[in-house]
Amino acid sequence: MNVLMIYAHPEPTSFTGALKDAGVATLRQAGHAVVVSDLYAERFDPVAGRHDFNAVADAERFHYQTEQAHAHGTGGFAADLVREQQRLRDADLVVWLYPIWWGGMPAILKGWFDRVLAFGFAYADGRRFDSGFFPDKRGLLCLSTGGTRQRFSVGDAYGVSRLCCGRHSA
Amino acid sequence: MNVLMIYAHPEPTSFTGALKDAGVATLRQAGHAVVVSDLYAERFDPVAGRHDFNAVADAERFHYQTEQAHAHGTGGFAADLVREQQRLRDADLVVWLYPIWWGGMPAILKGWFDRVLAFGFAYADGRRFDSGFFPDKRGLLCLSTGGTRQRFSVGDAYGVSRLCCGRHSA
Numbered sequence: 001m002n003v004l005m006i007y008a009h010p011e012p013t014s015f016t017g018a019l020k021d022a023g024v025a026t027l028r029q030a031g032h033a034v035v036v037s038d039l040y041a042e043r044f045d046p047v048a049g050r051h052d053f054n055a056v057a058d059a060e061r062f063h064y065q066t067e068q069a070h071a072h073g074t075g076g077f078a079a080d081l082v083r084e085q086q087r088l089r090d091a092d093l094v095v096w097l098y099p100i101w102w103g104g105m106p107a108i109l110k111g112w113f114d115r116v117l118a119f120g121f122a123y124a125d126g127r128r129f130d131s132g133f134f135p136d137k138r139g140l141l142c143l144s145t146g147g148t149r150q151r152f153s154v155g156d157a158y159g160v161s162r163l164c165c166g167r168h169s170a
Numbered sequence: 171m172n173v174l175m176i177y178a179h180p181e182p183t184s185f186t187g188a189l190k191d192a193g194v195a196t197l198r199q200a201g202h203a204v205v206v207s208d209l210y211a212e213r214f215d216p217v218a219g220r221h222d223f224n225a226v227a228d229a230e231r232f233h234y235q236t237e238q239a240h241a242h243g244t245g246g247f248a249a250d251l252v253r254e255q256q257r258l259r260d261a262d263l264v265v266w267l268y269p270i271w272w273g274g275m276p277a278i279l280k281g282w283f284d285r286v287l288a289f290g291f292a293y294a295d296g297r298r299f300d301s302g303f304f305p306d307k308r309g310l311l312c313l314s315t316g317g318t319r320q321r322f323s324v325g326d327a328y329g330v331s332r333l334c335c336g337r338h339s340a
Contacts, residue, residue, distance in 0.1 A: 046281070
């Protein structure tokens with residue numbers, strides 16, 4: 001199948017980067033087509049704004065969903081959003097791969113959700129969940145969490161991960 | 171007291187912008203000193219990276235917390251982070267004011283957490299919660315959520331907010 005991996009880490013030699021490389025290689029060996037949105041390498045801009053659009057619905061007052069719906073109806077999305085939306089359309093499986101920072105995704109990835117999954121393109125009133133735009137796609141979250149080996153030892157900040165993760169880390 | 175308001179909305183005439191203006195005016199009338207980090211107006215960069223630092227701990231491999239700790243020890247944070255960290259130090263009360271996008275904060279604000287609340291400055295092993303760096307500060311979340319008046323009516327997407335918010339919207 002077609003796999004889109006959305007990867008957000010600033011360091012290619014990181015553990016998260018190694019997960020990305022291993023995942024891409026394994027999926028390709030299994031016969032799947034893989035596209036990677038490497039947000040850091042592609043210098044993805046996470047800040048929502050007028051630059052999301054080539055078209056303008058209301059030049060006086062910037063209402064984000066109004067501009068998104070207008071752009072969706074007129075082909076008015078900026079080039080980076082056109083590219084990401086097409087990657088998403090083409091995907092059967094979407095994998096989000098990122099480190100947990102402050103309890104959530106890095107800002108560069110949060111901006112992917114804010115900007116790419118636009119009103120009109122990814123959701124609309126009455127078009128959510130089972131009645132949404134992408135009922136046949138599958139999703140997978142692949143998260144890493146921080147700290148040195150020392151911190152995951154007895155008596156240190158996070159304790160021993162084997163105790164919560166069971167056989168997976170045995 | 172000293173209030174830091176961290177405000178994230180792209181449109182000054184928005185409802186969230188009006189909340190900001192009303193909050194600032196009310197706090198000042200009550201005798202408090204208010205500083206606003208207007209992330210959109212100040213063009214805050216939410217993407218964590220080498221540009222966070224003037225100093226370099228490891229030029230070969232970018233490990234974010236290592237660079238943060240090094241910068242904290244050597245005064246090596248970039249100017250925007252020095253400014254935001256000083257605003258935070260000076261504050262008795264911190265107010266985060268933002269619209270909920272995709273179940274969380276806009277990317278520009280998530281990056282404020284990622285970059286400003288650096289390891290060594292805002293947390294460290296054994297320095298969290300009651301034993302953290304800022305035990306005497308107070309925090310307030312002020313969130314807005316989207317949709318037109320129509321969507322918050324009987325039979326529409328979100329229903330009637332009065333039913334869940336009770337007397338506050340009566």
